[in-house]
Amino acid sequence: MDIAVVGRGCVLPGAHSPAELWELICRGDTVSRGRRPTVTAFEESYDPEGLRVDLSDVAPHIRWIVHAARTALLEARVDDTGRTGLILGHLSLPSSALLAFGRSPSTGNARDRFHTGTAALLPAEALGLGGRCFTVDAACAAALYSVKFACDELATGAAEVMLAGGCNGSDPAFLGQFFGRVEALSPQQLSRPFHREADGLVPSEGVALVALTRLTDARMKGQRVLGVIRGVGLSNDGRGKGLVSPDPRGQVRAMRQAYSRAGVESATVSLLECHATGTAVGDAVETASIAEVFAESSDLPIGSVKANLGHTLNAAGAVGLLKVLGAIEAGIRPPTPVSGDVLDAVSGQSTVRVVRALESWPAPRRAAVSAFGFGGCNAHIVLDEDDPDRIVQDPGSIAAARVAIVAVATNSGRPLIDVGVELRGLRFPPNDMRRCLPQGVLALQTAREAAARTVLPHETMVVLGLGCDPRMASLLDVPDGGPEVTLGVMPNMVAGRISSQLDLWGPSIVVSQEEASGHIALDLAVRAVANGEVGAAIAGAVDLSCDPIHEAALAALGRDIQTADAAAFVILKTVDSARRDGDRVLAVIAGAAEPTGHIVRAGSASHAAQGLLEVAEAVGRLDRGEYERITVVTEPITAPSCSVTVVRAEMDIGVRQPLSEFEPPITEKRIMNIPAHPAVFDRAQLEHLATGRISEVFGPAFAAQDGFARQTKMPAPPMLLVDRVTRLDAEPATMGLGAVWSQTDVGPDSWYLDADQRVPACLMVEAGQASALLASWLGVDLRHQGDRVYRLLGGEIEFHGPTAAVGDTITYEIHADKHAVFGDMRLFLFHFRASVAGEPRVSFWSAQAGFFTEEQLAGSQGLRWDPSQLRPPTAAPDSPQAKTELRAFGSDQVRAFAEGREADCFGPSWPVRQDGPRITRPEHLLFGSVPEFDPEGGPHGSGYLRARLDIAPESWFFDGHFAGDPCMPATVICQGSLQAMAFYLAALGYTIDRPGTRFEVATGHRFPMVCRGQVTPSTRALDYELFITGCRGGAEPELECDVLCSSDGLRSFHVQGLRLRIVRD
């Protein structure tokens, strides 16, 4: 259908109105020459009179948008804005204001956190726009994408007037770093499109908008028609030549599509405004595409306004549009000011020539504008001078096909710690993925999971709802790396990467309307599929809302929201295509109507993604037969509420197989875990905390304790087992409660690995060391004034599965439960759970730590437990698999055992073992001799063993635990107890002939552990006593006992009912 341009507006360097822009262009001004073009003296042109919102304290580009929109509406003579909308091409890169807020949430303006969608929503609020308003990011092609979606909005009758265009108000220093890494910047700051010696682009800034309406309406209302949009083509390069190199095939697809939709021949174009930014590669690829598409042209005058203004990025396509609208109005083709030689392909030697002086432009005037962007985004628009004699017909309603949801995938968490990326079939180097915005990694993985459940044609659209990650600047500001760093942080690349991975050629964009972003994405996807513009669409939304900056903004705005992380994806096809492709129709999208059926109010826990997450879950509920029809309603705080209704597919439109039959075949997975959030404290900071000034990591609130002799700290390396703190939900120095999340990466070189390449069981518990960090962060030392140290007093250990292996990342979630004071005792109560890839592996329940003075430690009376309290065994021990006559083992024998030479330990007649379970690496052996071994010993005659460790001051477990305050970790004492238990099982012959097995602590049992004395470098010996209460043979032998450990005779450590098994690996 024909859409009329009826208004224009802009705020650009050197031009605050379309008239000023046209004069600047006709004069051949080059505002970019040798310097960065900026919008200047704008506030003199800006008039806040009559705005419904005070915009004086928001980022300046918001006022630019309002000014440009007002100019356009004025020219269009639109008084009533109730059915006017705004779709704004907007880079979801951070503005200076958002960066400032991220650096200091307490002093910044919280509204700047939401700058992505707000760039459309806030001007809409100020101007009282009642139509749909959102932003679209397709990198430097975005403005023409916004024009296309605005045309659709008019075609469906949803709006009467639409403002469309683009804005770039990104932080200039950020942009410098951003383009510097792709080596796209002109070192001389010369913007020279088509020039032989062009050496890069010059980033510019500003806003350009047009006001659009249906041509029939414009005629009816007598509005002046500045141009008629005949067709817009949008495409993506797909796999193409990579995310940063343009591919002529993708560009040609967009151009051909525009002419096909317009129903006109490309040869009829008599002015082409190119994307041409002055990069050698970009200009060469574009001229090649032009040569192909315009091969039939006899004379094609071309130009690029970037020679005048530099590259306005997201606004670029709209600036080009304003230029050709000016040319249509004046009947003049304006010059592109490049001095010197242009590329041969556009020098006029062939039919394509750069316009280099003002020339008259005879009718009929038909122009085209191109805009291309990183991430393979291509757009091309064809427009005509209005011909009042041409008869236009209102197309009426478009016959839209029914749209089916054929696949769904979600990933969510509160918070999500890691994103597990399947490496098989991944078409991006894993090293590059580690440089990406975590929301991009999560989106790609979730989209792949959805795509694996169906088949997608090349003509598939990708549209995602998301917002600017406030951490983007820190990902860009890294010392090394090239293009992959820039590509990693580009928000539209989140969509582009999916199109590239799956080789999809349809439009690939991100959109934002804050909480309603997912709804917008779904809506655009449904429309494109229903209209047959694409063969399928992937609609998604992603938001990692569990972010301190995001949460600070919510708090500052008084929004009480429990945040969540989520990605949700649905794949859409027409019902007919789904049937043809053999897809399972999970649900059908209902036409726009009032909310019906079961109603779900989405909330905004996972900001941009919550709405679509609820839709995905609703599809599951329909599929399970819970409801026939569900409407998901999202009520954004700063935008109108929106809803989508999904309906259970009828039996006749899809075979209703169980979902499992559609699951992709299970193959061996190779997962790479990428943290979902940047570390709160990285390894270097944690190491600094162990030995350096605490305030340098925790901040000035902790300066008072920098000089304290004794503080609560995590160990220093090597005993520091934590690699990063990923989240800290606690107010510093308040003595309140809260939680900390930490991670430990288990690598092939991790020093603590056992002989079976796993983490020793009790070191899994030890690695929950961030409990001490949490106590410190909450301010225990500020209260204790530096005379107390941290000691673990006990807790209940429960294993849920095997210990972590090489390649795993263990995630700890540690909660502070209470600060307690009893007389002179100061206690900190907590609990934690450790998981690997979401599976719980060990919990530490009811944990207690104390803060002790030197006198208190020296005066410990030890623990009260003695062997008379031992519970009797429930069953007599099974008879051993082999018997040794020996009842004591010296250090040579114990070492022989640890090295796998069992006969040298248990006697010459001992059977030679085949690859049985291994107790430990010899260098980590935690006892040196076994002075007593008696299978009939102990209070109940059910077995007894005593092992001894002579303490050497240089023992490995003192190294770093703690810096300046060495003591043996209670968890390591517990590990020594497990080793002694393993020895006991071996001495009964249970390790003989058990290849492919290992020792494992029994799962599903809680083992209470109590510590009341310490082992320090001055301790002479540590004795372990095992009081056996159960010993079972069979396929999985198991030993159960109480362990009592004494430090130089002082009963210091007790574990009750500890169980060790030999299990198949």
Next chain:
Amino acid sequence: MTSTDRTTFAILRDIIASKTGYLTDMIEEGMDLEVDLGVDSIRKVEILSEVRKRLPGLPPGDSPEMTEVLKMSVISEISGRLGELAGSR
């Protein structure tokens, strides 16, 4: 495959793994660097210059032979050609 070919492939595979982050055992001979592993031309240059350090006897990076290798994309082709080039010197 001869033992020389095997060595060339092993060296190439190790370098690809270290430059991209893919696990060594996931990199197969029949794979296409661009299509299957997403290695772009810039990273391919990095990989080949590393190969030149590790595999003696290869011609200079700007030689016609190496320029020709840079245009190849299937790992076995690259590895085969590098083996020939290294062997001919």
